[in-house]
Amino acid sequence: MKAKASNGARTISGGVTAPKGFKANGLHCGIKNSNKSDLALIYSEKPCTAAGVFTTNKVHASCVAISQAHLKYGHAQAIIANSGNANCMTGKKGFADSRAMAAAAAAGLGLTEKDVCVASTGVIGHPLPIKKIVNAVPALVKGLRAKGSKNAARAIMTTDSTLKEVAAEFTIGKKRVRIGAIAKGAGMIHPEMALAPHATMLCFVTTDASIAPAALRAALDSATGNSFNMITIDGDMSTNDMVLVLANGMAGNTMIAAGSKDARIFGEALETLFLKLACAMVRDAEGATKFVAVTVKNAQSAADARTVARAVSSSTLVKCALFGSDPNWGRVAAAAGRAGVSVDAWKMKIYLGSELVLKNGGPVSKKAGVLDRIFGKKDITITVDLRTGTHSATAYTCDLSTAYVELNSAYHT
Amino acid sequence: MKAKASNGARTISGGVTAPKGFKANGLHCGIKNSNKSDLALIYSEKPCTAAGVFTTNKVHASCVAISQAHLKYGHAQAIIANSGNANCMTGKKGFADSRAMAAAAAAGLGLTEKDVCVASTGVIGHPLPIKKIVNAVPALVKGLRAKGSKNAARAIMTTDSTLKEVAAEFTIGKKRVRIGAIAKGAGMIHPEMALAPHATMLCFVTTDASIAPAALRAALDSATGNSFNMITIDGDMSTNDMVLVLANGMAGNTMIAAGSKDARIFGEALETLFLKLACAMVRDAEGATKFVAVTVKNAQSAADARTVARAVSSSTLVKCALFGSDPNWGRVAAAAGRAGVSVDAWKMKIYLGSELVLKNGGPVSKKAGVLDRIFGKKDITITVDLRTGTHSATAYTCDLSTAYVELNSAYHT
Numbered sequence: 001m002k003a004k005a006s007n008g009a010r011t012i013s014g015g016v017t018a019p020k021g022f023k024a025n026g027l028h029c030g031i032k033n034s035n036k037s038d039l040a041l042i043y044s045e046k047p048c049t050a051a052g053v054f055t056t057n058k059v060h061a062s063c064v065a066i067s068q069a070h071l072k073y074g075h076a077q078a079i080i081a082n083s084g085n086a087n088c089m090t091g092k093k094g095f096a097d098s099r100a101m102a103a104a105a106a107a108g109l110g111l112t113e114k115d116v117c118v119a120s121t122g123v124i125g126h127p128l129p130i131k132k133i134v135n136a137v138p139a140l141v142k143g144l145r146a147k148g149s150k151n152a153a154r155a156i157m158t159t160d161s162t163l164k165e166v167a168a169e170f171t172i173g174k175k176r177v178r179i180g181a182i183a184k185g186a187g188m189i190h191p192e193m194a195l196a197p198h199a200t201m202l203c204f205v206t207t208d209a210s211i212a213p214a215a216l217r218a219a220l221d222s223a224t225g226n227s228f229n230m231i232t233i234d235g236d237m238s239t240n241d242m243v244l245v246l247a248n249g250m251a252g253n254t255m256i257a258a259g260s261k262d263a264r265i266f267g268e269a270l271e272t273l274f275l276k277l278a279c280a281m282v283r284d285a286e287g288a289t290k291f292v293a294v295t296v297k298n299a300q301s302a303a304d305a306r307t308v309a310r311a312v313s314s315s316t317l318v319k320c321a322l323f324g325s326d327p328n329w330g331r332v333a334a335a336a337g338r339a340g341v342s343v344d345a346w347k348m349k350i351y352l353g354s355e356l357v358l359k360n361g362g363p364v365s366k367k368a369g370v371l372d373r374i375f376g377k378k379d380i381t382i383t384v385d386l387r388t389g390t391h392s393a394t395a396y397t398c399d400l401s402t403a404y405v406e407l408n409s410a411y412h413t
Numbered sequence: 414m415k416a417k418a419s420n421g422a423r424t425i426s427g428g429v430t431a432p433k434g435f436k437a438n439g440l441h442c443g444i445k446n447s448n449k450s451d452l453a454l455i456y457s458e459k460p461c462t463a464a465g466v467f468t469t470n471k472v473h474a475s476c477v478a479i480s481q482a483h484l485k486y487g488h489a490q491a492i493i494a495n496s497g498n499a500n501c502m503t504g505k506k507g508f509a510d511s512r513a514m515a516a517a518a519a520a521g522l523g524l525t526e527k528d529v530c531v532a533s534t535g536v537i538g539h540p541l542p543i544k545k546i547v548n549a550v551p552a553l554v555k556g557l558r559a560k561g562s563k564n565a566a567r568a569i570m571t572t573d574s575t576l577k578e579v580a581a582e583f584t585i586g587k588k589r590v591r592i593g594a595i596a597k598g599a600g601m602i603h604p605e606m607a608l609a610p611h612a613t614m615l616c617f618v619t620t621d622a623s624i625a626p627a628a629l630r631a632a633l634d635s636a637t638g639n640s641f642n643m644i645t646i647d648g649d650m651s652t653n654d655m656v657l658v659l660a661n662g663m664a665g666n667t668m669i670a671a672g673s674k675d676a677r678i679f680g681e682a683l684e685t686l687f688l689k690l691a692c693a694m695v696r697d698a699e700g701a702t703k704f705v706a707v708t709v710k711n712a713q714s715a716a717d718a719r720t721v722a723r724a725v726s727s728s729t730l731v732k733c734a735l736f737g738s739d740p741n742w743g744r745v746a747a748a749a750g751r752a753g754v755s756v757d758a759w760k761m762k763i764y765l766g767s768e769l770v771l772k773n774g775g776p777v778s779k780k781a782g783v784l785d786r787i788f789g790k791k792d793i794t795i796t797v798d799l800r801t802g803t804h805s806a807t808a809y810t811c812d813l814s815t816a817y818v819e820l821n822s823a824y825h826t
Contacts, residue, residue, distance in 0.1 A: 056751075059750025088747075089776065091775020123741075123743065124743020124747060125743040125746070125776045127776070192751075234730060235728075236744070237750075239743075239750060315649055316821075321821070326822065330538040333537065334472055334537060336471075337470040337471040337473065337652060338470045338605075338650040344471075345502065361504045361507070362503050362505070362538075400729075401818060404733075404818075405733055405736060409737025409739065410739070
């Protein structure tokens with residue numbers, strides 16, 4: 001369950017303002033009925049090489065389209081984001097509102113609209129109170145701080161109970177380079193993000209590395225595929241998922257080229273941070289009481305391994321069994337079997353924790369209580385060994401609790 | 414929500430023993446800890462043309478393989494089925510046990526093993542107490558009655574709270590023909606059955622129609638596709654789903670040929686019965702408080718319509734909103750968008766009941782309370798008009814309640 005250790009990277013504090021030249025802020029502009037923060041801004045004092053991955057949902061918010069358009073040439077300098085309203089399925093007004101958010105931030109920062117990416121998260125189908133946002137931008141800009149990461153992180157939270165912020169420092173050439181990130185997400189989580197649109201989780205990444213656009217896009221795509229795109233909370237892909245990275249080059253390293261050893265080091269550091277945030281989302285999942293890693297081993301292809309891991313980790317019945325601490329591995333087998341890839345029930349082995357429970361198509365008898373103890377824990381691993389190839393994948397999930405249903409049946413969460 | 418009226422068919426009583434020449438029974442043989450019935454037998458006094466559709470789960474129970482093998486030549490004369498144990502993932506012993514069930518029934522009935530189909534439903538991964546079954550067969554056979562349908566129907570129930578039995582009578586040529594059926598299923602319901610294997614719902618159908626094997630298979634496949642394969646309770650496809658039809662020809666009609674007008678009449682009657690049973694399963698779904706029909710209209714293809722209807726009806730968040738009587742149609746739009754087919758968010762219209770809530774990519778404003786009243790009802794319709802083609806499909810689902818989670822997190826249901 002531990003995130004892979006990156007090549008010499010060490011964890012540091014500071015989140016998105018840990019890298020040189022970045023400032024951030026967050027405040028309450030009035031979208032949320034509570035007095036919680038709902039508007040965030042991240043700003044780089046220098047122009048950035050930038051890239052994003054977006055939900056692949058065919059129904060997506062206007063902020064997804066606007067941010068994609070603004071990233072067309074691989075540049076950006078700021079991110080403005082609101083919580084409490086997804087500005088999705090809000091018609092032409094929604095589009096205009098997303099642009100107005102970017103334009104207001106640009107005006108406040110002395111940038112052009114295209115230099116600003118936009119993100120929203122919250123309820124779908126309600127018009128955005130754009131005036132409240134625009135009116136709050138001057139105070140938002142004025143409050144930008146080199147230690148403002150937590151303010152921004154707090155302002156993108158919806159049903160999250162924990163603030164999600166990470167940062168790391170490592171060496172490229174002889175230069176110290178930093179990556180920082182903030183994220184939100186506790187429900188409607190089953191991301192499938194791609195460089196061309198996909199899920200509402202949000203993650204904003206800053207780095208002072210100097211990196212070629214192609215290298216940045218490749219690192220982002222690969223790191224997302226092995227982290228955010230491998231978590232599920234409820235199987236529902238969001239309309240607003242987005243990961244944005246801004247790289248301002250202020251660390252002064254020799255530019256990282258695509259395919260280079262440095263690109264690998266940067267990519268590993270990025271993936272380590274993403275995996276930490278992805279796992280933090282699952283640990284903070286709405287109503288969840290368990291954190292579960294589902295590893296599929298020895299599949300015929302990486303795609304098959306991923307598909308089976310996603311099917312098991314998304315199964316309503318598996319997730320109910322986890323909530324009840326019931327080691328009902330038959331549900332794991334059934335979910336693997338319906339994944340739609342080649343699964344041989346007679347070859348497949350299933351482990352709960354380190355205990356083998358299925359082999360040769362039948363149960364392995366266990367002393368009473370052994371499996372109950374494993375499923376009674378807070379952290380659980382399930383391993384499905386397909387024994388048909390050499391490829392592996394790990395998906396991360398949580399249990400499905402009565403509290404989740406209560407939360408998500410409450411009016412318009 | 415009403416099942417389509419079939420061509421002159423009228424509902425009759427008697428279930429699987431309504432058609433001429435069929436007897437049935439059910440009893441408690443000791444698989445279930447309670448004293449509830451757990452072993453059922455259906456028998457035709459004459460040999461039958463027979464067909465089955467089965468779960469397409471790659472992990473399936475030995476009864477699926479055995480029944481398929483026994484139906485290879487399109488004949489059978491009896492069905493033996495147990496509840497309380499799925500006999501799935503039980504290794505070589507499971508296979509031997511399924512065959513032993515068929516063999517015991519055959520011996521008691523004076524048939525050969527291949528004349529008997531076998532079905533099981535219950536917990537996965539536990540060895541079947543085959544001795545209890547074999548020992549009970551003589552009493553099971555002795556108790557066969559021409560009015561025994563309810564006894565059989567009761568013996569296949571697991572978490573079902575209602576007994577599911579239907580029958581209809583209609584005319585082929587000048588002969589009155591009957592179809593009867595019993596079914597079970599309230600959880601692990603998301604069937605994808607095909608003539609070559611797939612879900613645990615069980616449905617056993619009898620008819621005294623004389624029908625050609627190809628016509629019977631075609632009617633079964635089509636009726637299943639429009640009924641059982643369009644329901645979902647929890648999105649988890651079972652390892653044991655099976656629909657079996659026995660046709661003994663005792664009505665004395667001219668044999669129904671594939672592609673004929675009579676085949677259409679028979680097919681419509683069968684589909685009407687299946688739709689009644691499928692809807693009965695959804696109404697009896699574990700923990701459910703609502704019955705919901707999701708219709709997708711004007712899709713580019715029938716497959717697209719079905720895929721979107723299945724995605725919306727399977728969405729955890731949509732189902733939570735239904736439980737909470739929260740008319741959160743944004744979740745419907747998001748689920749449609751992630752279905753993986755071509756969906757144009759700007760063209761799509763969404764209706765809750767008869768109320769249009771989404772058009773031109775944005776919300777249609779409604780008086781307060783209008784939508785709340787629709788979602789507060791027990792029977793709800795949701796319509797997604799894709800406006801990209803001419804094809805339609807309707808899926809049936811229920812809400813996701815705290816009671817569902819409680820039931821399925823209890824030990825080894």
